[in-house]
Amino acid sequence: MDVQRVILIAALALISYMLVLQWNDDYGPAQQQTASAQPAETVSAYANSGEAELPVVGAASDAGADVPEAANADAQTAVAETQVSEELINVSTDVLQVVIDPRGGDIIKVALPKHEDVLNSGNPFVLLEQNSNRTYVAQSGLVGRDGPDAQKGGRPLYSAASTEYSLDDNDSLNVDLTLTQENGVAVTKRFTFNKGEYRVGLDYIVDNQSQESWNGVLFGQIKRDGSADPSQQTSMGMKSYLGAVFSTEENNYQKVNFGDMDEERFKQNSPDGWVAMVQHYFVSAWIPAPGAEYTYQSRKLNGNYIVGFLSPSFDVAPGESQSVSATLYAGPKDQEQMEATAPNLKLTVDYGILWWIASPLHTILTWIHSVVGNWGLSIIGITLLVKIALFQLNAKAFKSMAKMRKFGPEMTRLKEQYGDDRQKMSQEMMKLYQKEKINPLGGCLPILVQMPVFIALYWVLMESIELRHAPFFGYIQDLSQMDPYFILPILMGGTMFIQQMLNPTPPDPMQAKIMKLLPIIFTFFFLWFPAGLVLYWLCNNVLSIAQQWLINRQIEAGDDKKA
Template sequence: MDVQRIILIAALAIISYMLVLQWNQDYGVQPAAVAQSESVSAYQSSNDTVAQEGSDLPSAGTEASANSDLPEAKAASTVSQQQLISVKTDVLELLIDTKGGDIIELTLPQHKAALNDDKPFVLLEQNGNRTYVSQSGLIGKDGLDAKQGGRPQYTTTKNSYQLEGDTLSVDLVHTGDDGVVVTKRYTFTPGSYTIAQEFLVTNGSAENWQAKLFGQIKRDGSQDPSQTTSMGMQAFLGAVFSTAEEHYEKISFDDMQKENFKKVSPDGWVAMSQHYFLSAWIPAAGAEYSYSSRVTNGNYIAGFVSPEFDVAPGETKTVVANFYAGPKDTDLLEQAAPNLELTVDYGILWFIASPLAWLLKTIHSFVGNWGVSIIFITIIVKALLFQVNAKAFKSMAKMRKFGPEMARLKELYGDDRQKMSQSMMELYKKEKINPLGGCLPIVAQMPIFIALYWVLMESVELRHAPFALWINDLSVMDPYFMLPILMGATMFIQQLLNPTPPDPMQAKIMKMLPIVFTFFFLWFPAGLVLYWLVNNVLSIAQQYLINKQIEGEGSK
């Protein structure tokens, strides 16, 4: 190759690289940029009617209302007196609307909205951008949320609370004209994304008081603000139910449009899942709950309703449920509720992905860098597949060694394909060559590759996790495409160590593979490309040593 051709190829490569960078800047997948808006009460307008206020609430469970999924209430215009209560802990910042006592905004200060943005990630919010809130209350015969006044108006002693000790309790109190006092209490603990909620009902009336506890998550159909993965593989966005019959059941928004989900089960939970983050209602164990989904006013609602409970005159009774809102961290989810860790969905290869995720976290606990952890896990996987790869590489090395003999047989028999195939098979048998051996490493690697893809995509720990130099987020693509280019280069080196296919067309296709894979990997998460790059480097070293060994055997 002359100097002019080398210069032209180098110039073409540089221009192609710059074009890809510019294309990605103009058209590449970017995180959704959503302007931050202040969350507001859903009942701030004086024109809101009770029917509108209660339209998102679950049915009390009677047959007459089974089709509407709404509590019966008559319209009566009222002026809202609600206010928003702010609560801050070390891991949560939220707003509670005293009208209904719902959580209408929840941010996670330990998780940034974007890599170069100091603003915390907003999980729940209620504004012009998105509706995603946690609602709970009491329905049924005497439930506050089923009465003509609509959602109850609670009062608090303060407008803002901050966790400073071991626990923080925020009490919202409603005193009825009948002497019944309902306290809706939120309890927070340091470092916990689980919020304990209690309804304390003190019956000061002369009659039995009956109600059912409900908890639900309401979300519109807006896109997932935490979704950054491209290449068509998206994390699940929708409702998830766990019951005694089915521990993990996904109900997409499309499914909710087609029909309502309804199941009765002891214990369990209901969640709304998205990429990296989760909100979930976890009712108290030991009772049978009704779980359901529905679509109301363009919002998707998933929730539970408890059995009816009675409060005798002069008695106080407490009903409880926990609400989790935070990252999809398997350790935290396991502590929050049984089977909640299943929301970290690794797909059909979960049996491979789960051990890989555990191993990745274990390695990280020692090395402290997720990129280095990926390198170590690549080495471990390579060691486990060493014998499979060694057999394949030996077959390829022998094919490379006996390449001249294969070429001679092809020239000798010409167009007599039957005799040529027979002679080639005799050569393969004599020299113990497996012509398909070169496929074994790729076949063995693909399930691990796909499983690791889902591990890297579902692991919130890798979100915004830096590696080194320009790689400051392993969960998204390399911004300068250097890792995919290096990966393509190592594939090309691997081809130089492998035998050239006898078929000219196949040989041309094989030469194109490094280029095809390079472009294919451009928009893959940097952590996944790092895995494949390190794997290629280790394969090159193993193939080189085996080639030398086979060639040495021939010279003896």
């Protein structure tokens, strides 16, 4: 009978496992993003429109504009008629593939060749794009009284020496877009790309050879529709933030999500600062040059969410030349590069309220990886370090549980002796606890202590670009995604069951039944958790089992001092 029961349970477990695998294939969270058979073609945002889409300077409303309008329409200066091509400009570096629209000089596509869209696809992850599927672009220009982006007839059409640029073996690359206004003012829009960097320098050089003073305002903005985050590949568990972030003197990290922009506009003046659009693992941000007070603002227009900055107005005297600048960061949440780009920009790696635990964990995890060269082994290493740090605290808890296990028969005898006299039974139990130094709640302590570390590590795995597509061994090729065959969650559930066998059985029958269900419940929840997180919990359970087994043996042998 016992053999038959074992066979039936094993068969049921196998069938359940196969059903879960099939359910995951049919309905579960996708392990990979499904790419369309024909990617949408990158197009100019202004190819079929003669109207400019800019923000407003010195006005109360946007009047339907998407980029700033002039404060003084009577002083507008026309852009000289020139024969220039509207063919898109392609720029390639070792870490960026950029497409620039000569109409306005906006960056309308950024692809990241060092980061695949889907594991082993060979295709770069596309961060910014302008096509029929999605709008997410980085715009910039000169508005104000004489700015070319404020003139009638739409965005200015720049000319360039080529439509193809490549960094090749050089350390830096300048891409110049030029135009000449009718009054003789020459405007050069220069993008600077550096080897290995995700930040792009922007310089506007205004050479005023006219007879009158020239006045303008620099703007930089990010325009994005409300589409889902393409880098968020898991559909269960906590989600990374998707939306805008402003960094100002008043608040160095202020989230303004799409719902906030639906309700009202954000507007604030601040010296320096930056504005960003954040998603899972990746970020785009405009950082104006330090040393001036900027206006930061958000708005919603034609279904798109727009966040950006406006510089103070500046004048260029006749016969003089002047430049204004800003920096665009478009790439992964690389903490080292972001810290070098702007103060507080690395806060876009959002670890939540447990950042004070998560940040050191990330530092330690990175250091271990520099030694072992595998992120899975790094997670095992950090699990061991956390276990060592909490060794004494866990030892006290395990010692208390071991004593409860040892004196379990005595507790059962007291329960049978005093029957329904709960008060007397509680008194005798308390005497036993005090005499043997037993803490009945001690078993909860290890879990309570581990939970903040567990949640903090969850956010480290969620937010650290280093772990995206990071392999472990064998079939686990991405620690930031779920185990495709659920092996790690099942092993984790098995270790929880072994832990329960080492623990004393709760005296309350209902509590005992709930405890028996916990391994099953936890296994189910962990099925779709990132494999790296399950690996951490599995290793933690194995180390806990070893420590608890040793303490149990010492307590049962009567050697309390060693325990």
